[in-house]
Amino acid sequence: MKSKYILLNLFTATLLVMLISGCKKELEYVPESYLSPEQVYADEAGAIAGITGIYRQFQQLKKSELGLIGNIGTDEGKTSGFVPTWGGYWLQLSSVSSYDKTQLSPQNDVLFYFWQKVYQAIGNANIAIRYIEKGPAGEAVKTRILGEAKFLRAMGYFYLVQLWGDVPMPTEAVDPIADENGYPRTPATDVYKLIISDLQYAQQNLPDKSKMEKGRANKQAAQALLGKVYLTIKDYPNAKTALDPLMSTTETALMPNYADLFKNDESTENNIESLFEFQYSVESGHTQNFSEILGSWNISGNQPGGGGQVALPTAYAANIYPLADSARKNAALRSVYYDGNGNPGLNDWWGDVGKPHLKKYEQKPNQGSNSSTRNIYYLRYADALLMYAEVLNELGQTTQALTYLNKVRTRAKISNLETVMGGTPSQQQFRDSMVTERIKELMFEGWRLFDLKRWGLFETRTKLYNTESTNNIQLPMHLLYPIPYRELIANKAITNQNTGY
Template sequence: MFSHKVRLICLIILLSGCSKQLDIKPEVFISPEQLYKDEAGVVAGVTGIYRQLLILKRSDYAIIGMVGTDEGKTTIFVPTWGPYWQGFSAVNSYSPLMTGQNDVVQGFWSVSYKGITNANLAIKYIAKAPVNEALKNRCIGEAKFLRALFYFYLVQLFDGVPLPTDADNPDADRDGYPRSKAEDVYKLIIEDLQFAAVNLNSKGADGQDPGRATKEAAIALLGKVYLTRKDYANAKATLAPLLTATNVSLMSKYADLYVEANENNIESLFEVQFSNETDNTSNMANNTGCWQINSPGLSGAGGHVIIPTDYYYQSFADDDLRKDATFRTVFYDSNGNLVDYSWWADVGKPHVKKFDITKGISVSGSLSSRNMYYLRYADVILMYAEATNELNEGAAAVENLNKVRHRAGLADWSGSIAQADLRSEIMMERMRELGFEGWRWFDLKRTGTLLDSTKAHNMDAAPNMLPKHLLYPIPAKEFENNPALKPADQNEGY
C-alpha cells in the first residue's frame, strides 16, 4: 500500500567496513531533520533507500519479471498450498486471482512506493544539509537513481501511476496524488538518471562502497529506459561509452558470475546486496529449489516454487557453456545421495541453479546471503545490439551479439542477417544470457511479444492470458488510501 501520510521519520541504516556489500543494520526511526544534519546522517539516510530494493528482491515479489513468461513458471504444486499461494501462482498463470487484491501485486507496489517516499525525503533534506557539494550531489544522485529504478518498475507494470516527487506535503496527505500519465513518469525517470549519471562515482573509484549505485549503472539503466521507449538513437548514444569503458567488462567464464565469492565483479554494474545478518537474507535459493543440503560440494534438491519452462531449457544448444551454469538436472537428497526425480512432475524437471548457495556462507536456502544481479555488462552489450539493429545497423548489432555468444562457446554469426531474424535472435540471446535475473517479462512487453510468446510456451498461462495482462491491476488498497484515485483509474479489464 502506498500511504500518502508522509511521516517525519526515516530509516537509519549504518555502514560498516564490509568489503562485500552495503551492511544494512536494524532500523531506527528519527525525523529527517535529525538524520540529515551531517555527513554521516546523509550517507546513512541514502543507504536506507537501498533497503527497500533489498525487500523487493529478497521476497516473493522477486518472481515478478521471471514467471508468467516463456522463461519461468510456478510448479504445479504451488496452488495446492493455500489461498496466498494461489494468488502467488496467479502471477504466472494469469488466473482470475490476478486482481487488485493479489498479495504479490500489492506488495510490489507498496515496497516500491516506500522506496520512492524515502528517496523523496533524502532528495529534499540532503539539498539543505550542511555538507560539501560533491557529497551532496553524489548522495542525491543515489536517491534519484533508486527513485528512477522504482518508478521504472511501476510504469512498465501499471502504466501511469501516482507521481509523488515531494516530501512532507500536507496537501497531498489530505488529498492524495492523482494517476499521472506514463509519459510524465518516464520524463521524471529520465531526468533522475541523467542527474545520477553526471554525479555518481564511477565503478571502482576510491572510496566507492560495493553495492552503491555508480555512474555506469545509471548510464545502463538510462539506456534501458530509452530502449523501452523505442528511442533507439538515444539508447545507442547513451550506452556507447560503456562499450569502451576500461572499468567494466565481461567475466571470462559465465559460470563464475554465480559464485558467491565473485559478487560485485567487473561485469556487475549494480546488484542487490544480501548478507547473513538478520532480515538481510534472500529466499531465492529456496524459491528455485536450490536450498543447501548437508553434503559439501553438492548443489541441492529439486522441487519447489519456480522453475524454467521447457522452452527456456530447450533454447540452449548442447555446447552452450551457459547451459550447465544455468540449470541443474541432477538432484540429491538431504544426505547427499543421488535421487531420480524424473517420474515426479515438475520436481524432476531442470531447475535454475544461478542462486545455489555456498556451504558455510549462507545459513539455508530461505536465508541466503547470495546477491542478486540487477544490471550487468552483458545486458548492456545486448541492449546496444538491439538498438543498433532497430537503427538498421546490422553489422554493429551482430558484432556485439557475438561478444556474448563467444563467451558462451558458440560460433559467431556472420554475413548479412535480416533485421527481423536478428531481432528474434537478440531476444533469444537475452533469455539465455539473463534468464531468471528478472528481465524477461519486461523484455517481452517491450518488444510486443509478451502475449504470443507466453501463450505459446507457458502452458499455465495459455488458457487465461488476455490483452489486459500487458498491465498489472492497480492494487485495491491504493484506491482505499489515495483519495485522488477514482474507480475509472483502474487498468482496463480489471
C-alpha cells in the same frame, strides 16, 4: 570474508503511512530508534546512512517471491504445480504466472505488497532528495548521494510504470495531512520523463564503479539503466547515446567464463561485469530466500532435493540451449540434485520431479532456510552489450550490431551469429535471434517480462510456451497489472482502474 555493508534500519515518515496516498496509519508502538528526516539528514554521516536505508528496501523487494515478478508469467518462467494447492497468498502468486482472472485482481496481495514496497522506497528517496539538497553535507558528497537517491527513485518508478502504466508520481516528501486526498495517476509519458531526468543526473554526477563502495549505484550502472529506459520507449538514438560510454570504458567488461558469474562460494560477487547487484550477508543481518524459492537450495543432511521450488523455468526455457551452448546451460540450470553426502538424487520434494531448476542462485552448502548470502544481479555488462546490439539493429546498423552480440556469444563459446546463419542476418532475423539470446544469457535475472512487452511478443510467446496461461491471457488487459484495491480505497485521487479489471 567478502565485503558487505551493514544497512541502516531507517524509519522515516513514509513508513508511518499505509500507502503513498497519504492515508494515515495508527501506530501502536513507535520504536525508540525512530529518527525523523531532520535527524537523519542533520549531518553528512546521517545522509549517507539514510541513502543506505533505501538500498535495503530494494534488497527486501528482491529477496523473496516478489523478486519473481519479471520472470514468471512469461515464456521463461512459471510457478510450480504445487503452488496453487497451497491456497491463499500462494494461489494469488500463481495467478501472476497463469493470469487466472479470479486471482489476478485488484485484491491480489502479491501485487499490493510489490506496489507498497516500491512506493515506500520512492517515498524515502523523495525525503532524501529534499533534505540532502538543503543539508550540511559537503558539495562533492551531496552531489554523489543525490545521484544515488535519484538512481534509486528512477529504479522504483521504472518498475511501476512498466507494470501498471499511469501511476501516482509524488516527487516530494508526502505530508499525511496536506496530501490527505492522495495523488492522481500521472501519464506514463511523464513518469518516463522523470525517470530519464533522474538517471541523467545520476550518470553525470555519480563516480565511476571503481570509486564507489560495492553495492552502491555508480556511473556505469546509471548509464546502463538510462539506456534500458530509452530502449523501452523505443528512443533508439538516445539509447545509443546513453550506452555509448559503456562500449569503451575500462570500468567494466565481461567475465572470461560465464559460470564464474554464479559461483555459489560467492567468490566472484561484485565482479568486473556486475554493474549493480543487491547485497546480502550474515554480517549485515540481511539474507535472502530467493535461492530457496527457486528450488536451488543446498539442503544439509541426507535428503535429496532442495528448496521450496516455488518457481522454475518453462519447458521451453529449460530446453532452449543448443548442445554447443553448454557453458551457459550448465551454469544456469540444474537437473540433478545432491544430498549432504554428495550422492545424486532427483528433486522429489515437490510437484515437478526431475524438471530442471535454476542453478544461478544456488547457495552455499549447509546454509539453512531463508539464509542465503548470495547477491542478486540487477544489471550486468552482458545486458548492456545486448541492449546496444539491439539499438544498433533498430537504427539499421545490423552489421555493426553483430560485433556486440558476438562478444556475448564468444564468451559463451558458441559461433558468431553470421557463421550460424551463413551470412549477415537481415534486421528481422537479428531481432529474432535477440529474442532467444537474451533468455539464454539473462534467464531469471528479472527482465523477461519487460523484454517481451518491448518487442510486442508478450501475448504470443507466453501463450505458446507458458501453457498454464494459454487460455487466460487477454490483451490489452494483461499488459498491465490492476491497481491494488487497497490503494484505490485509500487514494481518492485515483479515479480509474486499468483496462479489464
